[in-house]
Amino acid sequence: VSAAQRRFLLVPALAVMLGGLLWGLNGLPDFGHYRGPYGDILNRVAVPERHADNVVAATVFDYRAVDTLGEEFILFCAALGVVLLLRYQREEEAPPAAPVRSGAVRLFGLLMLGPALVIAAWLAAFGYITPGGGFQAGVVFAAAALLVYLAAGYRPFAKASRERALDLGEAAGAGGYIAIGLAALISGAPFLHNLLGGGKTGTLYSAGSIGLLNWASALEVAAANVLLFAEFLASYIAPLHRRQEKQAL
Amino acid sequence: VSFLPYIAVAWICVIGIYGVATSKDLIHLSLCLTVTQSSTYILLLAVGYKNGGAPPIFKGLKLGTKAVDPVVQALTLTDIVVSVTVLALILALALDAHRLKGTVDPDELAEFHG
Numbered sequence: 526v527s528a529a530q531r532r533f534l535l536v537p538a539l540a541v542m543l544g545g546l547l548w549g550l551n552g553l554p555d556f557g558h559y560r561g562p563y564g565d566i567l568n569r570v571a572v573p574e575r576h577a578d579n580v581v582a583a584t585v586f587d588y589r590a591v592d593t594l595g596e597e598f599i600l601f602c603a604a605l606g607v608v609l610l611l612r613y614q615r616e617e618e619a620p621p622a623a624p625v626r627s628g629a630v631r632l633f634g635l636l637m638l639g640p641a642l643v644i645a646a647w648l649a650a651f652g653y654i655t656p657g658g659g660f661q662a663g664v665v666f667a668a669a670a671l672l673v674y675l676a677a678g679y680r681p682f683a684k685a686s687r688e689r690a691l692d693l694g695e696a697a698g699a700g701g702y703i704a705i706g707l708a709a710l711i712s713g714a715p716f717l718h719n720l721l722g723g724g725k726t727g728t729l730y731s732a733g734s735i736g737l738l739n740w741a742s743a744l745e746v747a748a749a750n751v752l753l754f755a756e757f758l759a760s761y762i763a764p765l766h767r768r769q770e771k772q773a774l
Numbered sequence: 775v776s777f778l779p780y781i782a783v784a785w786i787c788v789i790g791i792y793g794v795a796t797s798k799d800l801i802h803l804s805l806c807l808t809v810t811q812s813s814t815y816i817l818l819l820a821v822g823y824k825n826g827g828a829p830p831i832f833k834g835l836k837l838g839t840k841a842v843d844p845v846v847q848a849l850t851l852t853d854i855v856v857s858v859t860v861l862a863l864i865l866a867l868a869l870d871a872h873r874l875k876g877t878v879d880p881d882e883l884a885e886f887h888g
Binding site: 528531532535536539542543546547550551553554555556557558559561563564565567568569571572573578579580581583584585589592593596599600603604606607610611614654655656658660727746749753756757760761 | 776
């Protein structure tokens with residue numbers, strides 16, 4: 526079909542869909558008038574029950590921890606798929622140096638790297654007390670890894686993101702999450718039941734296994750994201766750098 | 775005004791699908807898919823919002839304070855992570871198609887089979 530024919534078919538269909546969506550959404554409670562009850566119940570019981578100030582974290586890693594397990598495996602499988610598509614079609618070659626020539630970029634990257642790592646650790650460690658959590662921490666950590674490429678060049682990034690370490694990190698993150706769930710099962714409680722509940726609300730010693738699951742998912746997300754960056758850079762950016770270096774010779 | 779977020783949801787969803795259907799470039803197409811998925815973030819957060827509600831994080835907040843729904847926020851978090859990783863997978867497929875066929879135009883790619 527030509528582009529014009531396609532639009533001729535598409536636009537009326539989308540108009541119907543837009544109308545249907547608006548009609549359906551119109552049946553929801555008005556914006557700002559949430560009726561509950563789940564959110565209200567969780568907001569009331571999560572802090573006394575789980576000693577976690579951040580109810581979102583308590584929902585993700587405790588009340589709906591099994592969902593999060595499934596979601597971690599979407600992440601795991603997607604990263605695996607990218608690796609399968611990219612890694613095995615690549616010829617192994619030494620990473621190009623691709624040094625960064627701008628002094629300002631190098632300095633700024635260096636200054637940002639420390640704070641980025643500290644923020645990542647803070648988000649993971651305090652994820653159940655203040656805004657944050659394992660997923661956010663993993664993404665910030667991966668951004669810090671990308672800063673190494675941006676500020677130091679390709680070769681230092683390639684050295685810092687070795688395949689074996691990343692594969693191991695990803696497996697340990699996903700496996701650790703399951704291991705924490707199985708530990709509950711072995712002790713006679715349901716899968717992923719919060720075993721270590723208690724502690725003092727608002728301190729690092731609180732929220733039980735939510736903290737451990739936080740770290741497991743931080744590891745998983747960080748490894749998966751660095752893996753994605755590393756694979757894309759190795760497959761498509763490294764050859765560009767190599768070509769440039771050959772031309773410069 | 776109280777219906778405005780829902781209008782935004784419907785519009786972003788539909789405009790993203792329009793982009794997917796008319797796209798001439800797999801990378802553009804995957805970004806359009808992300809636009810469509812963004813409508814679900816707004817929908818989830820809008821459904822759980824309460825006028826004047828505090829964030830559901832009770833550090834320094836008295837228990838029982840009116841707060842928005844934490845469940846939909848947890849779902850949105852999940853949604854974003856899935857969206858990003860699936861985007862990475864689609865981009866890898868797009869780059870692979872480009873390597874094999876030398877094009878990322880879905881119409882031209884379809885011609886190789888038909």
